[in-house]
Amino acid sequence: MNSLRIGMLGLGSALAGFALAGCFAAQPLPECSVQYSSAGLGVTPYYVQLTKIDGTGSCANLTSMQMGTQRSRLPPAQGTTNPTNGSFTVHYRASMLQDMWNGLYFTADTDPSNDCSSGEDCDTCVASGDPHVVNVCMAVPDPVYRVDPNDPDGKNLVGAGTMPQFPTNGVCAIADFKGSEQNFQEEVVDLIDGGTQTFPAITVKTEWTNFEVLSTSKAPGTVWRAKLKYTEGNCVANYDAFAFWPNVHCEGDTQEMADEVCNPEANLNGQCFPETGGAATVSTDGGCETGFIYMQPRVSGSGINPEFKPKCDMAEGVCKPTVSWDDLKQ
Numbered sequence: 001m002n003s004l005r006i007g008m009l010g011l012g013s014a015l016a017g018f019a020l021a022g023c024f025a026a027q028p029l030p031e032c033s034v035q036y037s038s039a040g041l042g043v044t045p046y047y048v049q050l051t052k053i054d055g056t057g058s059c060a061n062l063t064s065m066q067m068g069t070q071r072s073r074l075p076p077a078q079g080t081t082n083p084t085n086g087s088f089t090v091h092y093r094a095s096m097l098q099d100m101w102n103g104l105y106f107t108a109d110t111d112p113s114n115d116c117s118s119g120e121d122c123d124t125c126v127a128s129g130d131p132h133v134v135n136v137c138m139a140v141p142d143p144v145y146r147v148d149p150n151d152p153d154g155k156n157l158v159g160a161g162t163m164p165q166f167p168t169n170g171v172c173a174i175a176d177f178k179g180s181e182q183n184f185q186e187e188v189v190d191l192i193d194g195g196t197q198t199f200p201a202i203t204v205k206t207e208w209t210n211f212e213v214l215s216t217s218k219a220p221g222t223v224w225r226a227k228l229k230y231t232e233g234n235c236v237a238n239y240d241a242f243a244f245w246p247n248v249h250c251e252g253d254t255q256e257m258a259d260e261v262c263n264p265e266a267n268l269n270g271q272c273f274p275e276t277g278g279a280a281t282v283s284t285d286g287g288c289e290t291g292f293i294y295m296q297p298r299v300s301g302s303g304i305n306p307e308f309k310p311k312c313d314m315a316e317g318v319c320k321p322t323v324s325w326d327d328l329k330q
Contacts, residue, residue, distance in 0.1 A: 050228065059237045170216040183202075308322070
């Protein structure tokens with residue numbers, strides 16, 4: 001009886017040991033990834049900060065852009081669960097070419113008579129540009145729809161590169177980049193105010209190198225950096241790019257209020273911010289004393305990774321990380 005009891009205890013201990021070993025077994029590396037973007041589904045693109053390295057002309061004055069990305073891989077072969085190719089293909093579309101293609105980059109004419117942004121009758125301001133918009137409280141641009149006759153469907157607006165399946169030291173380096181390019185034809189536009197304006201043919205393209213995506217617990221595919229060579233006609237400029245996701249808009253009467261918009265944490269009470277800036281106090285009754293500005297409570301955060309320690313860049317109206325690439329890589 002004692003021998004049986006000891007044997008059963010030994011078996012129980014062995015099973016417990018196997019169970020514990022299973023619980024604490026080494027976990028596989030997370031796969032490399034990028035954040036999926038879809039304007040139609042309300043998923044924002046990356047916000048890309050651009051720092052000029054060199055270049056002159058209008059294309060060398062960029063400070064930011066937006067870029068949507070997707071990741072894909074060939075499916076497993078029939079009868080197996082192993083992927084045909086362990087690496088991924090990353091697809092991207094940069095806002096500069098996309099906006100130009102949609103007519104949002106160039107404008108043929110801006111009618112100052114339609115600018116009532118500073119007037120008091122903004123509710124009744126009628127603009128003549130877009131027939132679908134009757135009340136526009138701003139100057140009205142007339143868009144120029146650019147066309148590449150050799151790429152009428154805009155397929156070359158999408159670039160691509162190869163991403164490894166797993167990171168190396170927390171970094172996924174994208175190689176074999178195919179840039180995005182459009183050779184726009186000349187456009188002659190009839191202006192609403194009379195006359196025409198000619199936009200000459202122009203080549204626009206983006207070329208990427210040193211493209212690295214972070215794949216760490218702090219930033220799982222939501223931060224990347226790269227070198228960008230941007231060409232617009234005869235103008236060529238080189239930039240350092242630093243991108244992060246999500247792209248969250250922010251504004252406020254004070255820097256402190258704007259920073260609160262970027263706060264990743266929920267705030268279940270209203271807050272009273274001093275009009276001159278400074279720390280806020282909690283308001284439980286929905287009101288504030290004279291000299292304070294009331295901010296509505298929130299039941300959720302901004303959606304930004306708390307590791308970013310975000311603050312509002314009030315000049316650009318975007319919540320930006322205050323930590324560096326190296327901080328997030330650790």
